[in-house]
Amino acid sequence: MGLIAGIYSIENKAIDSGRHLDKMIQCQQHRCQGGEPVKYINKQIAIAMVNPLDSIFSEYDIPTNSHNPISGLYNGIYAFTDGIVLDVPKHKIYFESNGLPMQDNTCSSIVAAAYQKWGLDFMLHLEGEFSCAIWDEKKKRLVLARDPFGHKPIHYYSNNKKVYFSSEIKGILDAGVNPGIDLTSLSDFLSLNCIPYPATIFKNIFQVPPGSLVIINSLDIKIKKYWEPVISVDKTISFENAAQMITESLKEAVKRRMMAKDAFCFLSGGMDSSAIVSFMTEVSSSTVHAVSVGFEEEEENELEDAAVMAKHVGAKLHQVIAKPDSFFDMLDLMVFHHDTPFTDTSAYPTFYAGKLGSSLTDVILTGDGPDQTMGGSGHYVFAVKNNIFANRKKTFQFLSGIGAGIASALSIDPTPALFSKIHRKLYRQSLGPVHAAYDIRSYFPDIVKKYLCTKNLYDVHSAHNPYRHPEAWFKQAQGLDDINKYLYADMQFYVPDDLMIKVDRMCMAHGLETLSPFQDIKLAEIVNKLPGHYKILQTKNNQIITKYILQKVCENRFPEQILTKKKQGFGVPLEKWLKQNNGEKIKEILLDPGSLQRGYFKGKSIEKFVNVFLENKGDYFFPGPNAIAGLLTLELWHRRYLDFI
The missing domain is CATH 3.40.50.620 (HUPs)
Incomplete structure (x- = not known):
């Protein structure tokens, strides 16, 4: 329950902070449900938080508008949090016993004290589901930090003059930033079902990576990793x-x-x-x-x-x-x-x-x-049953690729049919194990993506292969068993x-x-x-x-x-809901002339995609209900965030 927003002037010039900062806060107010902003503003930086749970560990309620997390006790260290730092009372006792008197039991005060004591290693000594922003007045340094698993968000954008940062992206947009769509991220989204950090769907708006600090001053922006999942098997544990x-x-x-x-x-x-x-x-x-x-x-x-x-x-x-x-x-x-x-x-x-x-x-x-x-995922079950990460013979992959090409020439489109199914199978056999595994997971596998996308967008796919990401993750996990690599x-x-x-x-x-x-x-x-x-x-x-x-x-x-119950997940009866009223809403959104002319997808292919789905002629591969949902949210996102800029 909280938000962070701020603007930093790289050029050390006065910024029109008040108006923009208020807008950045207001558009994220849903995150708080009450609570007043706590702000710090000077010539170089304007920063704020709203976090009614900042004082959750206090023995008595501290009025939010009277709380000052930027106490001079910390020598010009101003800390702002979104989320909850664990074990605040224990930290308070520790800091006070080490000569850092604590004004209160708030999460933000603990963050400020931790930064005062340990500098850029402060997150190694704190736990919890939180992100934070710290302004170091002495060093003229802004530090953005995110918890190890990325439970809480924080984003930033730089135009070499100013840095805008915010819990949610909309805070940056409401400050007047108009970045446009990142086509590489769009391509990654289609293949991987979401966008790998630090990128977002917007050009030059980035996530602070989980388990990381982003350190910003007038000279540069650096990323410092303080934690990442390391799997190191101890065979002595029964x-x-x-x-x-x-x-x-x-x-x-x-x-x-x-x-x-x-x-x-x-x-x-x-x-x-x-x-x-x-x-x-x-x-x-x-x-x-x-x-x-x-x-x-x-x-x-x-x-x-x-x-x-x-x-x-x-x-x-x-x-x-x-x-x-x-x-x-x-x-x-x-x-x-x-x-x-x-x-x-x-x-x-x-x-x-x-x-x-x-x-x-x-x-x-x-x-x-x-x-x-x-x-616990079905992806892992499929991987184990089919031994999909086993090494493949290059000759087999090469011959499968030739066969896939022939089957492709004989199939009209990816609609389920004899040759299209042969094409799918041979194409995946031609891929490396990791690429094949993630193509199976994709709601827009390579064959479908090529059929749907315009040449311009598919050229982006070819130039920036989305499967570069999982290939890198598996390389980092080299030496582990296949299950642990996938995890x-x-x-x-x-x-x-x-x-x-x-x-x-x-x-x-x-x-x-x-x-x-x-x-x-x-x-x-x-x-x-x-x-x-x-x-x-x-x-x-x-x-x-x-x-x-x-x-x-x-x-x-x-x-x-x-x-003994079978795993269901937290799913919805998606296909049934999408097809209600004969799919009128799907057609209204995806087959709208404006939607078809955006330049990302071929109009005839999208029409085929929608019609095959609504006529119950498809399967999991073409066109799956989650793929339809992905296209719907892409179009609705475009209308909300880009069409009215």
């Missing part, structure tokens, strides 16, 4: 000891995040959120409240499972039903909160969960993260660039602060010491058990229905 270590660490991670008067968590009925509510009820002295989202469509509804788990641990369940009536209006609203096109439509139920949660509390715990650290790649990419963006934006749309125990650094260090087969087990009869170690942790915590 499976039983690993389960015990995770149990103790997860319990402590949950306990550290239960600082609010009342305890709340999201509960889907799946393993991850069920684990959180189980540990919460174990450590809480009061009733734990669980927030769940359901659907009218029975095939997607997990409310029964959530109710079973809540009853099992004695939690009080609060439920809301997400309905399709407002789905398309909601897409536009979600684009506003994302500031970017997106394909992860679980954002829709997350928005509903955030709305209900915000009516009950300011802070809520989530179960996000273990799919990408302990192996490492998702920790580097999917967690910060999809999962955390979705959770933060959809909950902060209602001013609801989220904390994620599974992303605790101490827990991550344990999990990252474990071999892949502790996370995904392939039995002798080729059964695949995902999140095997977490199942062991939870085997005596869950009722049988939860322990």
